[in-house]
Amino acid sequence: MNEKYIPDEWKIIEEGFVPKENRLSESIFSLGNEHMGMRGFFEESYSGDSLQGTYIAGIYYPDKTRVGWWKNGYPEFFAKVLNATNWIGINISINGQSLDLAQCEVSDFKRELDMKQGLLTRTFVAKDAKGQESSVKFKRFLSMQSPHIACIHVSVTPLNYGGKIVFEPYLDGDISNEDSNYGEKFWVPIDKKSNEQYIVLTMETKKTAFWLSTATESKVYKDGIEIACERNVIEKEKYISTSLETAVNQGQEISLIKYVSVCTSRDYDKDELEAQATTLLKQALNTGYNQLFEQHCIVMQKKWDASDVVIEGDIKAQQGIRYNIFQLNQTYTGKDPRLNIGPKGFTGEKYGGCTYWDTEAFCFPFYLYTDQEVAKNLLYYRYLHLPQAKENAAKLGFKGALYPMVTMDGQECHNEWEITFEEIHRNGAIAYAIYNYTNYTGDSSYLETYGIEVLVELCRFWADRVTYQPRKDKYMILGVTGPNEYENNVNNNWYTNLMASWTLAYTLENLRELKIKACSHYLEVVDKLGLDEAETLIWKEINEKMYFPTVEELAIFEQNDLYMDKEQTLVSDLPSEALPLNKNWSWDRILRSCFIKQADVIQGIYFFPEQFDAGCKQRNFDFYEPRTVHESSLSPSIYAIVACQIGYQDKAHEMYLRTARLDLDNYNDDTDDGVHLTSMVGSWLVLIQGFAGVSVHENQLSFNPFVPKQWQGYSFKINFRGRDLKIKVDSGQLEISQTTGTPMQVVVHQETYQCSMDKFLVVPLNG
Amino acid sequence: MNEKYIPDEWKIIEEGFVPKENRLSESIFSLGNEHMGMRGFFEESYSGDSLQGTYIAGIYYPDKTRVGWWKNGYPEFFAKVLNATNWIGINISINGQSLDLAQCEVSDFKRELDMKQGLLTRTFVAKDAKGQESSVKFKRFLSMQSPHIACIHVSVTPLNYGGKIVFEPYLDGDISNEDSNYGEKFWVPIDKKSNEQYIVLTMETKKTAFWLSTATESKVYKDGIEIACERNVIEKEKYISTSLETAVNQGQEISLIKYVSVCTSRDYDKDELEAQATTLLKQALNTGYNQLFEQHCIVMQKKWDASDVVIEGDIKAQQGIRYNIFQLNQTYTGKDPRLNIGPKGFTGEKYGGCTYWDTEAFCFPFYLYTDQEVAKNLLYYRYLHLPQAKENAAKLGFKGALYPMVTMDGQECHNEWEITFEEIHRNGAIAYAIYNYTNYTGDSSYLETYGIEVLVELCRFWADRVTYQPRKDKYMILGVTGPNEYENNVNNNWYTNLMASWTLAYTLENLRELKIKACSHYLEVVDKLGLDEAETLIWKEINEKMYFPTVEELAIFEQNDLYMDKEQTLVSDLPSEALPLNKNWSWDRILRSCFIKQADVIQGIYFFPEQFDAGCKQRNFDFYEPRTVHESSLSPSIYAIVACQIGYQDKAHEMYLRTARLDLDNYNDDTDDGVHLTSMVGSWLVLIQGFAGVSVHENQLSFNPFVPKQWQGYSFKINFRGRDLKIKVDSGQLEISQTTGTPMQVVVHQETYQCSMDKFLVVPLNG
Secondary structure, eight states, X not given: OOOOXXXXXXXXXXXXXXXXXXXXXXXXXXXXXXXXXXXXXXXXXXXSOOOOOEEEEEEEEEEEOOOSSOOTTOOSEEEEEEEOXXXXXXXXXXXXXXXXXXXXXXXXXXXXXXXXXXXXXXXEEEEOTTOOEEEEEEEEEEOSSXXXXXXXXXXXXXXXXXXXXXXXXEEEOOOOOTTSGGGOOOEEEEEEEEOSSOEEEEEEETTTOOEEEEEEEEEEEETTEEEXXXXXXXXXXXXXXXXXXXXXXXXXXXXXXXXXXXXXXXXSOHHHHHHHHHHHHHHHHHHOHHHHHHHHHHHHXXXXXXXXXXXXXXXXXXXXXXXXXXXXXXXXXXXXXXXXXXXXXXXXSGGGGOBOTHIIIIIHHHHHHHOHHHHHHHHHHHHHTHHHHHHHHHHTTOSSOOOOSSBSSSSBOOOOHHHHTTOTTHHHHHHHHHHHHHHHHOOOHHIIIIIHHHHHHHHHHHHHHOEEETTTTEEEOOSBOOSOTTSOSBSOOHHHHHHHXXXXXXXXXXXXXXXXXXXXXXXXXXXXXXXXXXXXXXXHHHHHTBOOOEEGGGTEEXXXXXXXXXXXXXXXXXXXXXXXXXXXXXXXXXXXXXOBSSOSHHHHHHHOGGGSOHHHHHHHHHHHGGGBOOOSTTHHHHHHHHHHXXXXXXXXXXXXXXXXXTTTTTTTSOGGGOOOHHHHHHHHHIIIIIISXXXXXXXXXXXXXXXXTTOSEEEEEEEETTEEEEEEEESSEEEEEEOSSOOEEEEETTEEEEEBTTBOEEEEOOO | OOOOXXXXXXXXXXXXXXXXXXXXXXXXXXXXXXSEEEOSOOSSOOOSOOOOOEEEEEEEEEEEOOOSSXXXXXXXXXXXXXEOOBOSOEEEEETTEEOOGGGSXXXXXEEEEETTTXXXXXXXXXXXXXXXXXXXXXXXEEOSSSTTEEEEEEEXXXXXXXXXXXXXXXXXXXXXXXXSGGGOOOEEEEEEEEOSSOEEEXXXXXXXXXXXXXXXXXXXXXXXXXXXXXXXXXXXXXXXXXXXXXXXXXXXXXEEEEEEEEEETTTSOHHHHHHHHHHHHHXXXXXXXXXXXXXXXXXXXXXXXXXXXXXXXXXXXXXXXXXXXXXXXXXXXXXXXXXXXXXXXTXXXXXXXXXXXXXXXXXXXXXXXXXXXXXXXXXXXXXXXXXXXXXXHHHTTOSSOOOOSSBSSSSBOOOOHHHHTTOTTHHHHHHHHHHXXXXXXXXOHHIIIIIHHHHHHHHHHHHHHOEEEXXXXXXXXXXXXXXXXXXXXXXXXXXXXXXXXXXXXXXXXXXXHHHHHOHHHHHHHHHHXXXXXXXXXXXXXXXXXXXXXXXXXXXXXOSSTTGGXXXXXXXXXXXXXXXXXXXXXXXXXXXXXXXXXXXXXXXXXXXXXXXXXXXXXXXXXXXXXXXXXXXXXXXXXXXXXXXXXXXXXHHHHHHHXXXXXXXXXXXXXXXXXOOOHHHHHHHHHIIXXXXXOOEEETTEEEEOXXXXXXXXXXXXXXXXXTEEEEXXXXXXXXXXXXXXXXXXXXXXXXXXXXXXXXXXXXXXXXX
């Protein structure tokens, strides 16, 4: 843990420059706008340690899979997100001395991320080797209004000298990934151009042949007045810049605004790409920095209006949850259904920027509760990948669809057999998201138009993947890895069996309903998918005869067959130096231990809270939680939510703290590589689904709220079926103010209340 | 299957040159002499497809482990055997035209391996682009008498031209491995020298810094008379050669004999290495080709005297078993206890030339029955690696010793967690070899001096690796992979539990005996190892309470927990296109199937034939054999031996055929990469331990012979406790002729007979 950043409600503030923590801060100060994003690295040249990263959503590279021992079924390529043209770069030379914080005495250093505005500011005073002292300020934002546009504003004020300052804003395409095999570079140059109005650089990715055009132009100001200055274009093989030279006096502020446009062949034809980039750049130049920033702030405000959370009485908690919401909204806005949510967003190279089951299992409710169109696009993303999921199943010898564990374009790109081939529970989360959307929104249009196809193909997979065991007259699912990746290749993971069985039942139910409700559409679907009664009868039988391992004497579910043959010890019995296990124990020891990486049985209980009574939840929680090491950042939030359902409020708050400031406090000492984006959502989930107990049963929005005793209260915003709601909870009452939509009933602690735009609903709470 | 080679009792003959099968023949025509070896590639330059391979025993390179997903406990380096300086090379130029079979019309091509003499001959007529026809003959041998020495004899007879022939015998150190990461070269040049008497080249391996000096000199003959010819030395960075030019007339035979010495810093100081190589070369030159070859043949004859097998009535079976014995004797002669038996010997790069459990579990009896000193050195090899095996166990968090799955220098160099960390049954084979040696030879000196330490450390590992399961009051071994690698990470693999339990019992028994027999030595051992009674009491308890999974209703052992939950189908139910599974099924499908890669339960029965009655053997064989796909070449021979014990003679012979000519008939279509050395021993095992039923009980040599009905009879040689024995079996009788040693009793089909040098024992057989 590293409490490095100054607590503030709306800002992340770093004071003082600590070069060895630079990577951490680069991660924390990342910006994005769905289309593109970048780590918080410096604009000016910096010779110290840094993980430079500029990423464009959807631009990836299928790097050759490296594996010692090949298994049939492994993908040949592993998609990775590409570090792309550096377009923020501005070299600054002061009387011939390059500004480089690794070579200067630095004072008054401050980095500040204004989360409300989506603006990154950096100020410092640098004294170079010649003794020249400059006061420097950088600002940058990536437009949420015009996602191809970004602006950087830099100003330099000489404190003890005068002379010549040269700015060299550049576009550098000579970029590599830190994680590339043998330092291979993935970009080749296509074109560069320059004229008096702009410079533009076009690069192409190897193999995938994506084109990326970046165009830029800068304006220079002296004490706020635009000035003309000597301008030279510099070109290298994959690089282009303009050198802007101006004279400056002591105390005079010289500023530069760099406008950038970033366009790819994902959005435009290759032969129009360069023209498109320059057109967008010219529009931005015409609009000007201030107006661009205002437009950006309007969109930011809309995001906050839909998704803000206020926590009273705990400023660090407030900062933590806003940071998490900020990063979620920076990474994915749902405008482009071809995109999804990488575990590190735009904040690092790790996990290849790919899509995991994290999206459906963890991130989905955030978007679902705050903007249903965004949520629908996440569902549609998987529909678009159905052909690849079927291909993936076929490759392993199965019918139906097996969604990939990790993907960039729908194809599997992971290669640990125990995960790639066995962590098939991911299919369950895909189905669950369809249910979740339909249940929350009451909108069955996605389900009927697209979802039903996905569900049928998932059922086909499960029906082919089960093994009938005649000795027990049960269907089993052999050789799987559950959400707990600290057990591999087990039989009958309870959670996996639950998800499979539920998917079969849910699909059958929806087919029945579709048949009644829209018979001709039903017949089309049946015809398109070649579905017959024999097939659905088998699904019914599998659902009815699914095997669920249990520990009879404890009346709990058994995580998987033979789990109880393990030596049963508790995390509290472990010496502290053993933790985290994944750093201190050999892999085989972890596998043989009873210790659980992340919610597994509890994940199933979380998904289906109504299926299990309070006693059952409590017994399973009491058994599994003390055996869980929470070495996935996805784990504590799920336990916290179930703890809330049981009434373990203190435990829930304790668990909440483990994700609330995961990255801000560098909890796992690994935020250098990037933030844990898909885990960040966990604190939001706990607050909304746990503390406030929001759920939807039979089309009614329901609350079971309480306030952790460390807080005074909290409020949040959700949208429910066309109604914008602001919910405020303190220890005495729950308040609901509805700002849009028709009246409705809500349920609070099992009691029904009327809610409407006219009525500010206040429900007193006990204790 | 590819029946390419002409059947012959003592020779492997290839007629006709088929370039696309060149790699296969290069494997088949490999030569070795324990110190070094090489594939059967050509001496003259060849621009066609070829896997050139020259290997020096014990010279390896720790290449960086390549793995996508790192697990704690993986080794950082993977040792691989190095392709080394090519010292057989002789460029031949005929009137300026380079002799290259890929550029010539080739006729009368014949490659012939004389297994009796260990001589490789190649003859052909080549017509080059100028129409010049030459009759060419190559011979080469690697001296079994002087392992650093080799000779190549080449003669060229112009058939339709005269003119100038230039020979350029060379030493080429600019060599790489085909399997190196990104084509990296592992050798750097140290020195080269030339004078009128020889040329010498010294190379060094990267990282391991082994030095290799090769020295060579050639003599030229015209019609058998040595001649002087113009001699020029050619040098490149990692290359040195002499160019020898001579005039020749049509019909005149020009010959060249290339003498080579090959020395490494494994055997000599680096500063003496070059001198040593040249000294040995000069000695060889003085001795001359004919005498060197004679000396070599004498050693070859001794090897055959000790280990030959004769099969009557089946020339292909005869050729097959002799080829297998030949390759075993070429690869490992037991002179150097630092060496072991790589799965491909000197015939390819694959498996990195490392040591596997194959040595103890499969190869050991061949050496044990034919030359006990060699066998003892194999045991001693593991004793030398005990410190690394302890280190390996400690790395995974265990006491005692865990021998590596794959090793070159005692350190683990494999990295699939399910094998590296879980295929711990390998420890059992190490213990079993100690027992096997002691039981067969009656010599307990190794056991008492070295073996007991190994056994104690193995016990310590097992005692730490078991899990006590209070619900059943049993000790279990969780999370293992058995010999059947088509199941991973299972609990209670019956074979592993058997080997662990037996090792504990065997060690306790030997400690007891040592205490009685040699109390002061016992006390020394106990003191050295820090062994106390409490520790041995735990071993006793684990042995007594070991859990063995069984299938009650079938009265068989269960391969591992939950094996019977798998869908039970038979190999005979599989469509033929499914086989081999490892090429046609995805890995996860293989894992979930009941199909078994290689003997697993049956391996345990093979090791301890006296522990299981005939009914038990039969029930287990009848259950497991139909589920076994034998996709390890180690499998059929073990099943065959147990089949012999049950009386399944036809089945045994059928299984025998699957290893007997595995490489000669390219049975698995993969001999291109090298021969299956450790599997080759399988046919020998089946013949001796299966068909002849040789075993040792209570210090008596015992036979249970029969003759497969496809054969007339067979004979073989073994040495038993100082007695050389020739055993001959035909359908009517067993004959034993003893040529050395004292009289003894032998048991044939449970009857006892007297055997001595004076008495030619003939025992009539029924049927």
